Amino acid sequence: MPLGQPVELLIGGRRNATYAVPARYAGNFAPGLDAPPRRLTDDERAAATRAGQLLADALAGRPVDELELQSQLELLHRLARDAEGEPLFQLEDGRLVAGTDVAYRARLD
Numbered sequence: 729m730p731l732g733q734p735v736e737l738l739i740g741g742r743r744n745a746t747y748a749v750p751a752r753y754a755g756n757f758a759p760g761l762d763a764p765p766r767r768l769t770d771d772e773r774a775a776a777t778r779a780g781q782l783l784a785d786a787l788a789g790r791p792v793d794e795l796e797l798q799s800q801l802e803l804l805h806r807l808a809r810d811a812e813g814e815p816l817f818q819l820e821d822g823r824l825v826a827g828t829d830v831a832y833r834a835r836l837d
Contacts, residue, residue, distance in 0.1 A: 729753050734835040737817060737825060750820055750835065756813035757826065765813035772807055779804050 729735075736748035758765050768776065779800035786792045809828065816826040 729834070731755055735817060735832045736835050737819075738831040738833065748833075751817040751825065751832075753832075754816040754818045754824070757816050759809050759814050765811055768807060768811050772810075775803060776807050 731753060733753040735751050735753050737751050739747045739749055741747050756765055757763065782792055782797060782800050783804070786797050814826050814828050815830060815832070816824060817830065817832065818824055
């Protein structure tokens with residue numbers, strides 16, 4: 729998505745209503761930082777490959793250790809956040825909203 733793209737942040741309200749709040753996409757940033765996402769190190773890529781193989785084994789029905797699987801899934805989530813970053817949006821009043829849990833859609837003017 730291009731920087732400055734108009735979007736609507738989807739905010740849940742009372743009685744299952746959803747409100748669309750206008751904002752602009754400000755880019756992806758590393759979680760908790762004002763820096764862009766980073767590339768994974770060689771060690772992190774190797775760990776992600778091993779975690780992906782364990783997940784593939786579990787999905788294929790092969791027996792895996794449940795605690796190890798949970799640990800590897802958390803590793804994959806953390807590495808994805810580090811490499812992809814979190815979207816950052818600027819509201820019309822200048823406030824910033826960030827996070828992977830923010831629901832949004834492109835606004836077509």
